[in-house]
Amino acid sequence: MNTKTYRRLGNQGSILVLALVVVVILMVIGGGVLSIGMHGQFTAIRTGSEIQARMAADAGITQALFMMNQQLQSGSWNTSSLLSEQEQQLPYSNSSFIYKIARDEMSAKTNEYVVDSLGMSGNSQRAVQATVRLKWLFESAILVKDRISLMPNTLVTGYNSANPTDTDFSVKIGTTSTEADRIPIGPGTVIDADVFVGVGADPATVIGAGGTITGRKYSLVVEVDFPVITAPSLPVTGTALSAKGATIKLAPADSAQYTGIQLAQTAGLPGVLEISGGKVLLHITGDIDIGNGCEVIVNPGSSLIIYIDGNIAADNSLGFNNEAGNVKDFQIYGTGVDQVFDIKAMSSIFGIIYAPEAQINIYPGGEIRGALVGKDVTFKSGCTFYYDEALRDATLDDEGVRFVVKRWKE
Numbered sequence: 001m002n003t004k005t006y007r008r009l010g011n012q013g014s015i016l017v018l019a020l021v022v023v024v025i026l027m028v029i030g031g032g033v034l035s036i037g038m039h040g041q042f043t044a045i046r047t048g049s050e051i052q053a054r055m056a057a058d059a060g061i062t063q064a065l066f067m068m069n070q071q072l073q074s075g076s077w078n079t080s081s082l083l084s085e086q087e088q089q090l091p092y093s094n095s096s097f098i099y100k101i102a103r104d105e106m107s108a109k110t111n112e113y114v115v116d117s118l119g120m121s122g123n124s125q126r127a128v129q130a131t132v133r134l135k136w137l138f139e140s141a142i143l144v145k146d147r148i149s150l151m152p153n154t155l156v157t158g159y160n161s162a163n164p165t166d167t168d169f170s171v172k173i174g175t176t177s178t179e180a181d182r183i184p185i186g187p188g189t190v191i192d193a194d195v196f197v198g199v200g201a202d203p204a205t206v207i208g209a210g211g212t213i214t215g216r217k218y219s220l221v222v223e224v225d226f227p228v229i230t231a232p233s234l235p236v237t238g239t240a241l242s243a244k245g246a247t248i249k250l251a252p253a254d255s256a257q258y259t260g261i262q263l264a265q266t267a268g269l270p271g272v273l274e275i276s277g278g279k280v281l282l283h284i285t286g287d288i289d290i291g292n293g294c295e296v297i298v299n300p301g302s303s304l305i306i307y308i309d310g311n312i313a314a315d316n317s318l319g320f321n322n323e324a325g326n327v328k329d330f331q332i333y334g335t336g337v338d339q340v341f342d343i344k345a346m347s348s349i350f351g352i353i354y355a356p357e358a359q360i361n362i363y364p365g366g367e368i369r370g371a372l373v374g375k376d377v378t379f380k381s382g383c384t385f386y387y388d389e390a391l392r393d394a395t396l397d398d399e400g401v402r403f404v405v406k407r408w409k410e
Contacts, residue, residue, distance in 0.1 A: 057119030060097035141387030
């Protein structure tokens with residue numbers, strides 16, 4: 001074999017070795033890429049499964065809350081046999097959840113519960129826990145859909161009937177509107193409270209520059225709902241409650257549907273509606289007209305709830321005289337549309353009004369102790385409003401009460 005032939009064979013051998021090295025390197029790279037791809041695919045599948053499991057756990061909380069409120073509204077809620085749900089499949093999904101409800105032993109409030117929900121998807125599981133509480137219609141001192149007008153020298157502050165020594169009041173008033181000048185404030189007005197405006201609105205645009213606000217100004221981050229309240233089924237009388245210079249006395253057995261209430265003076269004697277003997281429910285399908293100096297009196301040991309479809313017109317020196325000692329003992333619910341509640345000078349209300357479709361007017365010198373919900377609320381000059389912080393302690397028997405999520409954790 002000559003030298004030239006030897007060199008040619010040597011070169012061919014080097015090329016073959018180099019080709020083999022390249023093939024090995026490509027196989028290693030390919031295997032690595034395939035491994036990365038498969039790992040990425042497995043990670044994506046696992047991540048998707050974990051997300052679906054978390055969504056299923058959230059759905060369990062939602063389902064539990066729905067069932068709790070459904071039982072609450074139907075009157076079948078029973079704290080001695082709390083709801084418990086077996087595994088439930090989510091529609092159009094391979095995910096499922098299981099939830100259970102128990103009383104919150106860490107809370108001093110008797111109507112707070114813990115909902116534990118376990119979401120499952122494939123081999124993934126996610127657990128979510130929510131603390132659920134009762135929410136009533138009167139967590140805000142004054143809540144409106146549109147406008148709160150606070151004329152000169154109006155005072156808004158609070159107290160706590162459940163704890164007279166409490167001086168650190170949490171009072172808030174506001175509107176769900178985002179339009180400009182929805183809360184005009186007159187000179188000399190003091191709002192010892194927080195003031196809120198609609199979601200995304202600028203408080204400086206919605207709230208007027210007059211008066212003094214001791215609390216903070218802020219915009220809501222979630223919409224506030226206004227539950228629809230309907231009158232209970234009561235015996236239909238087809239007549240009005242009418243007293244001229246006389247007193248009408250009602251007891252629980254007189255709870256019924258009436259066409260109206262008319263109280264008037266005659267020969268200097270006022271018309272009076274007096275409630276005694278316990279809880280009285282009235283559904284007024286028409287208007288309430290109360291003359292000068294006339295009164296609605298709720299005696300100690302009694303309470304009055306009025307559902308009204310029409311308007312309220314009250315003359316000077318009216319007194320909604322709640323002598324029962326608790327703002328919950330006198331309640332008015334507006335159950336109509338485009339309502340107007342006029343409460344004239346030197347009037348006072350020791351109670352609560354929920355009328356989200358009503359214009360509520362409190363005339364000069366008027367005093368309110370309790371809470372107000374309306375479409376529009378106007379306080380004329382010299383009015384005083386005291387919010388009772390104890391209204392935040394809702395009970396199962398309160399009108400319009402519902403369960404809401406207080407806090408949650410994963």
